[in-house]
Amino acid sequence: MPDINYTLIKTAILEITGLPDALLVEGGEHADLASTVAFSLAKAKKQAPVTIAQELVAELRKRPELAGITIEAKGPYINFIFGKAYVSEVLKAAVKPGYGNLPKKTTRVVLEHTSANPNGPLHVGHIRNSIIGDTLARAFRKAGYPLEVQYYVNDMGRQIAIVAWGFDNLDNKQLDGEKEDAHIARIYIAANQEIQKDESITQQVNILMQLVENGDPATVKKFRKEVSRCLDGFKVTMKDLNVTHDRFVWESDFVRNGNTERIINKLKRMPQAHEDETLYLDLAEFGFENKYVLRRSDGTSVYAARDLAFHAWKGANFDRIIDVLGADHKLIGAQLQCTMKILGEKVPEIVHFEFVSLPEGSMSTRAGKFVSADDLITEIRKRAFDEVTTRRPELPEDERRKIAASVGxxxxxxxxxxxxxxxxxxxxxxxxxxxxxxxxxYIQYANARACSILEKAGPFNECFDLETEQEIALAKEIARFPGIIEKVVTELRPNILAIYARELADTFNTFYHYEQVLKSEGSIRDRRLTLVKAVQNTLQESLQTLGIDAIQSM
RNA sequence: GGAUCCAUGGGGUAGAGGAUAUCCUCUUGGGCUUCGAACCCAAGGACGCGGGUUCGAUUCCCGCUGGGUCCGCCA
Structure with missing residues (x-):
């Protein structure tokens, strides 16, 4: 949405009509912007919307600040079509590096994503979290926010205790070429099978959990070793996915440094707190029917308590807290938010995403039912390599491999x-x-095609005066980019950027097939090359914000 | 049982209180001695059901149906 024109038009309509809302809508193919105020004035003025629209257009046309905008009534709709000056301004901004960067902000943002339990490799469900999170992170940076991205390492849960038990009691050899996280999954799955057969193992697992909570050095070391190995595996996968974290925060640190105990003591004094065998909060007054347990009867803390301590720490160090969590965390996420609120702490914003399942049902690490991200990456690179080889047989193999990795x-x-x-x-x-x-x-291809044109063109004089319908349509699509970045960070919906990038590529492809660039001459060639430069730059910025390589050749 | 999310052409999806509902796939027919066909153009095909709010609902609200997720001294 073009900000300056939008604001000017909105202000003018509000002043003329005296309404609280200018009822501006997207004009689609009719206009750049439209208003439906004529409908809402109909009853008050006792006139047909069509008549009102015509009168309003006459008024709006008198306004000097709207001189560059074509205003016309089409039935009850008031249409606004932006002029050439606007398009030139857009182009001038869009050819510059960093197009779409928003003004620097001072709000410090902390974004947590992925945070999968370290008991097996990342699977295709986990990476939905990683990719949504990483794309949001890139959008926040582009939108000018100081940002820290964190991975919360759940290193003291029951699953890790099960892993530790497995390494102590089962055949724990790492297979040839087996990745650390895959190795841990194998032991975890085997240990769970043993538990199925022999319930007394659960008792042994409980003991491990108590030992780790009490800081028993040998047990802590054992847990930490396997968790670190698993994270090493995750890091390889995330590097392949171009996903990065600034900091890995360990859950056990919040027990060790006393933060968990401190927040539990604070919570104990809340009117919602109850202490019988366990310590829990009753959040029924806020619509939660189940107990929110903080401490077990054996005195150990549960995940919820440590998570509260973690979020209190985040609140102390950042202005805005964002968590990317799966749909399975909806209830506990809401309870966390509710508790933070009654504590008077900063409340995290939670981006929930729904599950990825397999055709045969839900994924489960414990049951070994999952498709690992590593397998997906391997397969897709193989396929991409074949495709690149078919299309570009003349390229050396290492270059084809590089392209295949980017395409995959x-x-x-x-x-x-x-x-x-x-x-x-x-x-x-x-x-x-x-x-x-x-x-x-597809989007990478559009970018590569634009790069190819620019390379063949050589030097040219930038020209910002567009003429044809296709040129102007493309420039107006380019104009949307900064607003898209803004929308992604305010709505926390990275898919908006994905859809935009595809639409921009669509518009460029259509332009490409309608208008000659290199074969045209003089100022026509100059202005079209300028436009190609602008679209290439915008595609590149979009792709990079999506964490995708804007390769020049593929 | 309670909570929550989802329902758009045959399949997969976008969208938004308003003008002819997006894109992919699919089917059919066109376009490469070319600025890169990982592309473009044309045609076909969809807002689950019932109420309500509104000048106007596919979009908001309620109910129903179908599906996902959650409701543990797991994380």
Missing amino acids: LAAIRYDIVKVSPEKSTVFDWKEALDFERQSGP
């Missing part, structure tokens, strides 16, 4: 980020491996 990454990230977080999805190998058409590679 684009396919995975785009496929995941393009879908609204609130939609649950079913993982499908065939669709995941299809990187053609409505995909990341």
Whole structure:
């Protein structure tokens, strides 16, 4: 949404009509902006909306500040079409590096994402979290926010105790070429099978959990070793996905440094607190029917208590807290928010995404039912390499491998980020491996094509005066980019950027097929090259914000 | 049982209180001695059901149906 024109038009309508809302809507193919105020004035003025629209247009046209905008009534709609000066301004901004960067902010943001339990490799559900989180992180940085991205390491949960038990009691050899996280999953799955057979093992696991909570050095060391190994595996996967964290925060630190105990003591004094065998909060007055347990009868803290301590710490160090969590965390997320609020602490904003399941049902690390992100990455690179080899047989192999890695990454990230977080999805190998058409590679291709034109063109004089319908349509699409970045960070919906990037590529492809660039001459060639430069820059900025390589050749 | 999210062409998806509902796939028909066909153009096909709010609802509210998720001294 073009800010200056939007504001001018809105102000003018409000002044003329005296209404509280200018009822501005997207003009679609009719206009750049439209207003439906004529409808709402109809009853008060006792006139037909069509008549009112015509009168308003006459008034609006008298306004000097709207001189550059074509204003016309079409039936009851008032349409605004922006002029050439506007388009020139857009182009001038869009050819510059960093187009779409928003003014620097001072609000310190902390964003937590992925935070998968270190008991097995990241699977295709976890990476939905990673990719939504990482894309949001990139958008926040582009929007000018100082940002820290954190991974919360759950290193003292029951699953880790089960892993530790498995390493102590089962055949724990790492297989040849087996990645650390895959190794841990294998032991974890085996240990769970043993527990199924022999319930007394649960008792041994409980003891391990008590030991770790009390800081028994040997047990702490054991837990930490396996958790670190698993994280090493995660880091490889995340590097392949171009996902980065600034800091890994360990859950056990919040027990060790006393923060958990401190927040529990504070919570004990709350009217909602109850202490019998366990310590829990009754949040019924806020609509939660179950107990919010903080401490077990054996005195150990549960996840919720440590999570509260973690969030209190985040609140002390940052102005805005954002967590990316799966739909399974909706209830505990809401309880966390509720508790932080009654404590008078900063309340985190939570971005929930719905589950990724397999055609045969839900994924489960414990049951060994999952598709690992590593397998997906391996497969897609293989396919991308074949595709690159078919299209570009003349390139040396290492270059084809590099392109395949970028294309594969684009396919995975785009496929995941393009879908609204609130939609649950079913993982499908065939669709995941299809990187053609409505995909990341499609957008990369548009960028590569624009790069190729610019390279062939050589030096040219920038010209910002566009003429044809296709040129102007493309410039207006380019104009939307900064507003898209703004929208992503205010609505916390990275899919908006994914859809925009695809639409920009669509518009460029249509332009490309309608208008000659290199074969045109003089100022026509100059202005079209300028436009190609602007769209290339915008595609590149969009792709980079999506965490996708804007490769120049593919 | 309670809570919560989702429901758009055959399949997958976007969108928004307003003008002819987006894109991919699919089917059919066109376009490469070309600025890169991982592309473009044309045609076909969809807002689950019932109420309500509104000048106007596919979009907001309620109910129903179907599906996901959650309701543990797990995390």
